[in-house]
Amino acid sequence: xxxxxxxxxxxxxxxxxxxxxINLEARTGEFIALVGPSGCGxxxxxxxxxxxxxxxxxxIWIGDRLVNSVQPKDRxxxxxxxxxALYPTMTVRQNITFGMESRGVPKAEQAEAxxxxxxxxxxxxxxxxxxxxxxxxxxxxxxxxxxxxxxPKLFLFDEPLSNLDAKLRVDMRTEIKxxxxxxxxxxxxxxxxxxxxxxxxxxxxxxxxxxxxxxxxPKRIYDRPTNxxxxxxxxxxxxxxxxxRLTGSTSIAVRAADGSDATLALAAPLPxxxxxxxxxxxxxxxxxxxxxxxxxxxxxxxxxxAPVELVEPTGxxxxxVLRLGDLEITGRFEPDDAPVMGETITLxxxxxxxxxxxxxxxALL
Amino acid sequence: xxxxxxxVPVAPPAAPWRQRLGTMVPILVLAPSLAxxxxxxxxxxxxxxYLSLSNSSLMPTYGFVGLDNYASLWANRRWNIAYxxxxxxxxxxxxxxxxxxxxxxxLIDQRVRGEAVWRTxxxxxLAxxxxxxxxxxxxxxxxxxxxxAFVRGLGWTDFSFALTANRNTAIYAxxxxxIWQSSGFAMALFLAGLRSVDPxxxxxxxxxxxxxxxxxxxxxxxxxxxxFLAVAVIQxxxxxxxxxxxxxxxxxxxxxxxxxxxxxxYDLMFQRGQIxxxxxxxxxMLAALAVVLVPYSLWIVWRRRAEGRNx
Ligand SMILES: Nc1ncnc2c1ncn2[C@@H]1O[C@H](COP(=O)(O)OP(=O)(O)O)[C@@H](O)[C@H]1O
Ligand SMILES: [Mg+2]
Numbered sequence: 001x002x003x004x005x006x007x008x009x010x011x012x013x014x015x016x017x018x019x020x021x022i023n024l025e026a027r028t029g030e031f032i033a034l035v036g037p038s039g040c041g042x043x044x045x046x047x048x049x050x051x052x053x054x055x056x057x058x059x060i061w062i063g064d065r066l067v068n069s070v071q072p073k074d075r076x077x078x079x080x081x082x083x084x085a086l087y088p089t090m091t092v093r094q095n096i097t098f099g100m101e102s103r104g105v106p107k108a109e110q111a112e113a114x115x116x117x118x119x120x121x122x123x124x125x126x127x128x129x130x131x132x133x134x135x136x137x138x139x140x141x142x143x144x145x146x147x148x149x150x151x152p153k154l155f156l157f158d159e160p161l162s163n164l165d166a167k168l169r170v171d172m173r174t175e176i177k178x179x180x181x182x183x184x185x186x187x188x189x190x191x192x193x194x195x196x197x198x199x200x201x202x203x204x205x206x207x208x209x210x211x212x213x214x215x216x217x218p219k220r221i222y223d224r225p226t227n228x229x230x231x232x233x234x235x236x237x238x239x240x241x242x243x244x245r246l247t248g249s250t251s252i253a254v255r256a257a258d259g260s261d262a263t264l265a266l267a268a269p270l271p272x273x274x275x276x277x278x279x280x281x282x283x284x285x286x287x288x289x290x291x292x293x294x295x296x297x298x299x300x301x302x303x304x305x306a307p308v309e310l311v312e313p314t315g316x317x318x319x320x321v322l323r324l325g326d327l328e329i330t331g332r333f334e335p336d337d338a339p340v341m342g343e344t345i346t347l348x349x350x351x352x353x354x355x356x357x358x359x360x361x362x363a364l365l
Numbered sequence: 366x367x368x369x370x371x372x373v374p375v376a377p378p379a380a381p382w383r384q385r386l387g388t389m390v391p392i393l394v395l396a397p398s399l400a401x402x403x404x405x406x407x408x409x410x411x412x413x414x415y416l417s418l419s420n421s422s423l424m425p426t427y428g429f430v431g432l433d434n435y436a437s438l439w440a441n442r443r444w445n446i447a448y449x450x451x452x453x454x455x456x457x458x459x460x461x462x463x464x465x466x467x468x469x470x471x472l473i474d475q476r477v478r479g480e481a482v483w484r485t486x487x488x489x490x491l492a493x494x495x496x497x498x499x500x501x502x503x504x505x506x507x508x509x510x511x512x513x514a515f516v517r518g519l520g521w522t523d524f525s526f527a528l529t530a531n532r533n534t535a536i537y538a539x540x541x542x543x544i545w546q547s548s549g550f551a552m553a554l555f556l557a558g559l560r561s562v563d564p565x566x567x568x569x570x571x572x573x574x575x576x577x578x579x580x581x582x583x584x585x586x587x588x589x590x591x592x593f594l595a596v597a598v599i600q601x602x603x604x605x606x607x608x609x610x611x612x613x614x615x616x617x618x619x620x621x622x623x624x625x626x627x628x629x630x631y632d633l634m635f636q637r638g639q640i641x642x643x644x645x646x647x648x649x650m651l652a653a654l655a656v657v658l659v660p661y662s663l664w665i666v667w668r669r670r671a672e673g674r675n676x
Contacts, residue, residue, distance in 0.1 A: 047568075050568075050572060051571075052568050052571065052572075071571075072568075072571045072572045073571065073572060073573070073574030073575075077572065078572065079568075079569070079572050081565045081568070081569060082565075083563060083565050085563060085565035085566050085568065085569040087566060087569070087570075087583075087584050087587075087588075088566075088588055089584075089587035089588060089590070090583075090587075098570070098573050098575070098583070099572075099573035099574055099575075102573050102574040102575040102576070102579060103574050130672075133672075146569075146573075
C-alpha cells in the first residue's frame with residue numbers, strides 16, 4: 001500500500017500556475033526526494049501535502065484517506081522546516097513537547113517520549129537551552145526531534161540542511177540516512193541539492209517549473225534521464241551535451257576541434273523516427289583516455305581526437321576541459337592517467353553509457 | 366618570504382597618533398551630549414532634591430528645613446488626589462490602550478478585508494493633539510449638548526452619561542479619552558510585530574495541533590515580547606503628557622478630582638511661589654517613576670544572569 005499518493009495536483013496563485021499536474025506516490029517506508037531548481041514549486045508541493053496550502057485541484061491521499069480538506073494537525077504528519085522554525089521563547093524540551101501538550105498527551109508519556117527522542121538524537125544535554133543558544137547543527141537536531149517525537153505516518157523535510165556549512169551538511173546527511181534506516185518512516189524530502197537527493201532517496205522526483213520531469217530510482221535518473229533538463233540537473237560536473245548528426249541508423253558524426261567530423265558508432269540503433277540532428281549526452285566519467293586495452297574491456301568505447309584546454313586536479317580525480325568543435329566538454333580522469341594541458345589526446349567515449357536527445361523536444365531518444 | 370619575518374618583533378612600535386585619534390574621536394563627539402545629559406539628569410535631580418529640603422519660596426534659597434516640605438505636601442488633600450490620579454490614570458491608560466491595541470492588531474492580522482482602511486481609522490486619533498482630543502471629548506461628555514443629550518433626543522429620556530460632571534467618575538473620562546487616543550498607535554506597533562513573526566513558526570504550531578488562541582498565547586505573543594516593552598515605554602511617556610489632555614478636557618475638575626501631579630507642581634512653583642514644596646512634589650513624581658523602573662531594571666539584570674547560567 002502506498003503511504004502517500006498525489007493525483008494530478010494543481011496549484012495556482014491568482015492566475016499564476018505554480019504546480020501543473022503533479023503525480024507522485026510513496027510506498028510505506030520509502031524515502032522520496034523532491035529535487036529541482038529554486039522556485040520550481042517544491043516547497044509549495046510539500047506545504048500542500050502538509051495541509052498548509054490549499055489544493056487548487058487534484059487529490060492528495062495519505063494512507064487510505066483523501067486529505068484535501070483535512071487540517072494539518074489531523075494529517076498525521078511531521079515537518080522539518082528550512083528555517084527550523086523552533087519556537088524561540090521555549091526551551092528545547094518545550095519545543096519538543098509543544099505538540100503533545102496541544103494534544104493533551106499525559107505528562108508522564110511526554111517525558112518518556114522526550115527521553116527516547118533525545119537519546120536517539122543525542123540532544124539530552126541541550127534540553128534546558130533556548131534555540132538562540134544552539135549552533136546550527138544542534139538546532140537542526142532539535143527540529144528533527146520535534147518531528148520524530150510525533151511518531152507520524154509521514155515525515156516532510158523542506159531543505160533541512162541548506163542552512164548548514166558544507167562539512168556539517170555531509171555529516172547530517174549521513175545521520176538522516178541512518179535515522180531513516182532505523183525509524184523506517186515514509187519520508188518526503190525537498191532539496192535543491194542533487195547530491196543529497198541521490199544519496200538519501202530510494203526514489204527521486206526531479207521537478208522543473210511546476211511539473212515532475214522524471215520520478216524514478218536514483219540510478220535510473222542518473223543513467224537514463226528522460227530529458228535534457230534532468231540530465232543537466234543531476235550530476236556534477238554536469239553531463240556534456242554535444243550536437244551531433246545521424247550518419248546512419250547506428251552512427252553519428254561529431255565536430256572535432258580541427259573542424260573535421262569524427263564518426264562514432266552507437267551502442268544501440270536509434271528508432272527510425274529519430275531526427276537527423278541529435279544531442280549526444282556524455283557524463284564526464286564516461287570519457288577516458290583511449291587504449292586498446294580499454295576497447296577490449298569496454299567494446300562500446302568510441303575514439304576521437306581532442307586538445308586539452310585546461311586541467312583541474314581535485315585530488316581524488318582530475319577534471320580536464322577538452323575542445324570539441326567550438327564546444328568545451330569536461331572529462332573526469334584518474335589523477336595518475338590524467339592528460340596534461342596543451343596535449344591532444346585520443347578520447348574514448350563509452351557509447352553504451354551515453355544518451356541521445358532530440359534537440360527540439362529535449363526528450364531522450 | 367625571508368627568514369626575517371619569522372623572528373619575533375622585539376618591541377611593538379608606539380601606537381601612531383592617527384590610531385590614537387581614531388579611538389578618541391567617538392568619545393570626543395559624544396562628550397558634549399553626554400555631559401549635557403549628565404547635568405540635566407543627575408545635577409538637576411540632585412539640585413531639586415536639595416531644594417525640596419530647603420525653605421525656598423519665590424526664589425531658591427538654601428535654608429535647610431529637613432522633610433518639612435514633604436510633610437506639608439502630604440498633608441494636602443489636593444496633592445493626595447493628584448498622586449492617586451497619576452497611578453490610577455497610568456495603570457488603566459497603559460494597560461487599557463495596550464489591551465485594546467493588541468486586540469485590534471490581532472483582529473486585523475486575520476487578513477480582514479480593507480485592512481489599510483481599518484489601520485488608518487484606528488491610527489487616526491494619534492494625529493490629533495491632546496488639546497484637540499480633550500476639547501472634542503469635553504463636548505461629547507457635556508450633559509447639555511454631548512452624548513447624553515443626543516441619546517435623550519432619540520427618546521431614552523432617562524439616559525445618563527455625564528462622567529465629567531461627577532467628581533467620582535471624572536478621572537475615568539480622562540482615562541477613556543486617553544485610551545481612545547493611543548490604542549490605535551499601540552495597534553500599529555503590535556501589528557508590525559505580528560507581521561514580523563516567521564510564518565514558518567505559525568505553520569509549525571499548526572502542524573503541532575495548537576489552536577489559534579494557543580498559537581497566539583504560546584508562540585506569537587512571547588516572540589514579540591520586546592514590542593510590549595516598547596509600547597509600554599512609549600505609553601508611559603504619553604501618560605506623563607496628560608497635562609494637556611486634562612487641561613483641555615476637565616481643567617482638573619470638577620473641584621480637584623482630576624488634578625495631576627504635573628499640574629500641581631506647576632501651580633506650586635510658578636503660581637504660588639512655593640518652590641521648596643514644589644520640588645518635594647517633583648521628587649515624589651520621580652519616586653513614582655522609580656517604583657516602575659527599578660523593579661524592571663532588576664528583572665532585566667536577573668534574566669540576563671539566568672540566561673547566562675543556562676547557556
Ligand atoms: N503565496 C504565494 N503567492 C504567490 N506566489 C507564490 C506564493 N508562494 C510561492 N509562490 C511562487 O511559487 C513558486 C514556487 O515557490 P516554492 O514552492 O517556494 O519554490 P521552491 O521551494 O521550489 O524553491 C515561486 O515562483 C514563488 O514565487
Ligand atoms: Mg523552497
